[in-house]
Amino acid sequence: MGPATAPVEQVAVEATALVLRDGVILLGAAMLFVTLFRRFGLGAVLGYLVAGALVGPDGLGLVNAGEAMLHIADFGIVLLLFLVGLELNPSRLWRLKQDIFGFGLLQVVVTGLALTGLVYVATGFTLAASLAIGLPLALSSTAQVLPSLRSSGDIHGPTGERAFSILLFQDLSIVPLITIIAALSRAPADPSTPPGWLLGIYTVAAIVGLVLAGRFIINPLFRIVGRVSERELFVVAGLFTVLASAAVMEALHLSTALGAFVAGVMLADSPYRHELEADIEPFRSILLGLFFVAVGMMLDIGAIASRPGFVIGMALALIAVKAAVLFALARMFGMDNRRAVKLGLLLSQGGEFGFVLFAAAQSAMLIATEAASLFGAIVTISMASTPFLMKFNDWMDRRAGGREDAGLEGPEASPEAGAIVIGYGRFGQTVAQMLMAKGIGVTLIDSRPEQIEASGAFGMKVYYGDGTRLDLLRSAGAAEARALLFCHDGIRLGKARLEPILEAFPQAAVFVRAFDRRHLMDLDGLDLSGAYREVFESAILMGREALGQLGLPEEEVARVERAYRDRDRERLEEQSKSGDLHTLKERMFRPDNPLDDADPV
Numbered sequence: 001m002g003p004a005t006a007p008v009e010q011v012a013v014e015a016t017a018l019v020l021r022d023g024v025i026l027l028g029a030a031m032l033f034v035t036l037f038r039r040f041g042l043g044a045v046l047g048y049l050v051a052g053a054l055v056g057p058d059g060l061g062l063v064n065a066g067e068a069m070l071h072i073a074d075f076g077i078v079l080l081l082f083l084v085g086l087e088l089n090p091s092r093l094w095r096l097k098q099d100i101f102g103f104g105l106l107q108v109v110v111t112g113l114a115l116t117g118l119v120y121v122a123t124g125f126t127l128a129a130s131l132a133i134g135l136p137l138a139l140s141s142t143a144q145v146l147p148s149l150r151s152s153g154d155i156h157g158p159t160g161e162r163a164f165s166i167l168l169f170q171d172l173s174i175v176p177l178i179t180i181i182a183a184l185s186r187a188p189a190d191p192s193t194p195p196g197w198l199l200g201i202y203t204v205a206a207i208v209g210l211v212l213a214g215r216f217i218i219n220p221l222f223r224i225v226g227r228v229s230e231r232e233l234f235v236v237a238g239l240f241t242v243l244a245s246a247a248v249m250e251a252l253h254l255s256t257a258l259g260a261f262v263a264g265v266m267l268a269d270s271p272y273r274h275e276l277e278a279d280i281e282p283f284r285s286i287l288l289g290l291f292f293v294a295v296g297m298m299l300d301i302g303a304i305a306s307r308p309g310f311v312i313g314m315a316l317a318l319i320a321v322k323a324a325v326l327f328a329l330a331r332m333f334g335m336d337n338r339r340a341v342k343l344g345l346l347l348s349q350g351g352e353f354g355f356v357l358f359a360a361a362q363s364a365m366l367i368a369t370e371a372a373s374l375f376g377a378i379v380t381i382s383m384a385s386t387p388f389l390m391k392f393n394d395w396m397d398r399r400a401g402g403r404e405d406a407g408l409e410g411p412e413a414s415p416e417a418g419a420i421v422i423g424y425g426r427f428g429q430t431v432a433q434m435l436m437a438k439g440i441g442v443t444l445i446d447s448r449p450e451q452i453e454a455s456g457a458f459g460m461k462v463y464y465g466d467g468t469r470l471d472l473l474r475s476a477g478a479a480e481a482r483a484l485l486f487c488h489d490g491i492r493l494g495k496a497r498l499e500p501i502l503e504a505f506p507q508a509a510v511f512v513r514a515f516d517r518r519h520l521m522d523l524d525g526l527d528l529s530g531a532y533r534e535v536f537e538s539a540i541l542m543g544r545e546a547l548g549q550l551g552l553p554e555e556e557v558a559r560v561e562r563a564y565r566d567r568d569r570e571r572l573e574e575q576s577k578s579g580d581l582h583t584l585k586e587r588m589f590r591p592d593n594p595l596d597d598a599d600p601v
Contacts, residue, residue, distance in 0.1 A: 085264020
């Protein structure tokens with residue numbers, strides 16, 4: 001070993017030890033504070049922010065690489081947008097075009113100008129500097145809002161779709177915002193940066209290119225991977241797709257998250273969508289957590305300490321202005337008051353792209369380093385406020401519900417029962433009555449006042465509430481119940497809702513009404529006692545009756561039923577493994593593939 005080699009190896013060993021030490025500190029702090037904040041219902045994001053602020057350079061000074069970590073953890077946002085794209089096929093995206101390019105555009109322009117005026121009046125900065133700060137403040141936190149909407153299942157609801165549409169347009173608006181900052185720049189032009197008009201052409205060309213790549217390269221690639229049936233290969237192919245789309249956009253100086261989103265949309269109709277979601281989700285969760293830890297580490301506590309009144313006052317003003325503008329626009333687009341308030345509070349925080357744009361404004365010599373730190377702290381505080389604002393919104397919902405649903409009793413008043421039926425519609429009524437036929441005590445829960453009132457006319461006591469909430473289930477006696485039966489009408493309970501319930505009440509057998517075959521595939525892997533398609537048995541019964549009326553003997557009708565059930569069960573098991581609805585389609589009965597008389601059943 002030469003003399004020059006030893007110092008290099010020593011540096012490598014020291015760097016590895018430093019990474020391991022920092023990793024242990026960061027993950028330990030994140031685990032502690034996320035557990036603590038979740039315990040008090042404040043959400044994981046606030047826990048990550050506090051953990052980062054505590055161990056960061058302005059806290060205990062245990063870890064100092066906040067900015068470097070932020071660049072790495074930015075990939076969590078890229079993965080998040082890819083997963084969101086997987087849930088939006090092109091036809092649904094086209095349906096949202098008015099919200100994206102109408103509501104989204106108005107939100108960015110009106111909020112950006114309002115906040116520019118606020119900054120101009122409050123700070124005395126020049127108009128150019130005020131624009132460079134006010135326009136980025138109009139953007140909200142995709143990394144904070146979308147995981148919340150996805151975990152609650154609200155992303156497919158009216159408020160969730162509007163929020164997503166606005167966030168998507170905000171991501172698209174980064175290119176014009178960078179162009180505006182470049183046009184206002186006092187610094188010498190960077191010859192390596194393309195002009196704004198060229199960036200616009202790059203954006204359109206990149207999106208068209210990714211769409212074509214998705215149709216002619218990515219989808220065929222996944223068909224090949226699907227035939228190999230190696231789970232590890234799906235992980236590699238999924239990460240390759242995300243990285244390749246992000247790398248193309250990065251090379252063109254465009255939004256990497258936008259590239260990943262387009263790639264996700266191109267795979268939204270793929271039979272391998274569910275497999276991709278399952279493989280990418282763990283990476284997304286870890287990197288997004290690290291992203292918020294890094295944001296907390298970069299919180300400039302010195303800037304806050306030097307001007308605490310200004311920072312807190314501007315953070316409150318930021319939230320108030322954005323919420324007010326969003327409320328007004330939501331009402332203009334036909335949303336009712338409650339949903340408009342929720343949307344305003346949900347998107348009232350500053351966003352992670354604000355840090356990027358503040359850095360660009362600083363490089364353009366529009367704002368000083370101190371101003372970038374000050375407004376970075378304001379954005380971070382506004383992000384930390386979101387869990388509290390959502391709790392306030394829930395409180396308002398409960399108050400509004402209390403007035404609307406006066407006299408409805410919650411399940412905390414219910415007697416101890418062996419089973420809890422959640423959802424007392426046409427499905428839940430049959431399940432509950434069969435249990436009651438054998439004298440089993442049943443607590444009934446539903447969230448629809450009209451259904452509760454109608455059930456009361458038949459002598460049924462139904463309690464009011466959202467039966468997927470852990471606190472409500474505990475108050476209903478779920479910790480002692482032997483069975484929990486989720487019988488909702490028209491609601492697809494996903495893994496994100498059911499996993500905490502299975503963990504909290506391990507003694508109870510959990511049964512779920514599934515909306516359709518795809519819903520059953522989504523539930524595969526959960527430790528459920530049963531999941532049942534809502535129209536499966538009634539369809540089989542009609543088929544039996546039709547065969548009988550067409551003259552088939554009873555024993556042949558029974559043979560057909562057994563054959564259909566066996567083939568359907570076999571197909572469903574293999575489809576759940578592959579994530580592909582076309583798996584074993586040759587086992588379906590068709591005009592050219594009837595049940596042979598000699599087939600054993």
